[in-house]
Amino acid sequence: MDDKGYASEEAYVQLEDETKSRWAHSECGCLDSGLPWCLQNLCPCCIACSFGRMAEVANVGDMGTCTAGLLCGVFVGVHVCGAPVLPCIQTVRRGLVQRYNIDESFGCSLLHTLCCPALAIAQMLQEVEERENGKFSAVGKWTPNQTVVYTTAAIESRE
Template identity: 30%
Template structure:
C-alpha cells in the first residue's frame, strides 16, 4: 500500500460562469477571522450611538426594529437579496416582540434569538450566553448592532434598498 500525502487547499474555489452566489458580502469591513473562521461584530455594541436614528427607534419602539431586523435577515437568507421594502413595520415578528414585551417585559428573548441567527449568518464569534446578556442589558444597542450588520451586507449588493 502506497503512502498518500494530504493535499491542502489554500484558497476557496471561485464561482464560474452560471454560478450564483447566495447573498452579498457577509464581511463587508473585512474583519479578521480567528483560527476557527469566526470574526467579531463589524460595529461594537456601544457603537449604537453612531446610528442614532435606528438607536432612537430601538429605544422607544424596539418591536419595530426587531421586526425589521428579522424580516431583512430572513429575506437575505431565503432569497439571497436584500428585502426591497427594508422590512415591514407591522410584521408578525414585530407584534410577537410587542406582546411579549408588554405582557411580561421579555421582548429581549426574541431579540436574543435573532441575534444568534445574525451571528450564525455572519460567522461572528460568540454564544447564547453573550447574546442573552447583550439583549437583556442593552436591548436598544443590541437591536442597532444587528441592524447595522445586516445593513452592511445589503449595501454590498451595490444597490440602494
C-alpha cells in the same frame, strides 16, 4: 497532514476560526450612525417594526412574529414582562451570528440580550445595514442602497 496527505482535523478547525468575523459596531455603538438614526429606530413606537424588518431582511425570522413579540414586551414593559421579548431577540441574534459567521458564543449573545436588549437590537440593526448594504428608517422601513453598474457599452454610448 496525515500519512495519506489529507489535512488534519486541527487544520480544519483552525481555518474555520480564522474565517470568523466580528460585529461591525460595538455593543455601545448605537450612536455610530448618528442621533437621528438612534431616535427613529430605537424609540418605543418604532423599535418593534425595525426589529421585525431586520429579522426579515437578514432572513433569520419573519417580521410578523418578531414584531408581535417585541410589541407585546414594549407595551407591557420590558422590565416587568420581558418573557415575550428576550427569546425573540436571542433567536434573531443567534441567527445573525450564524448567518454572518460572527465569533460570539451562545452565552455572550445571551448576556447582551438579557442586560441591554435595546443596545443589542441597535447593534443587530447596524450589522444588517452594513452586511446587506441598506438603511433602516422609522417604522422599520428598509431601503437597499442602489448601486449603479455601468457596462463598457453604456459608457461608450454616453461619450
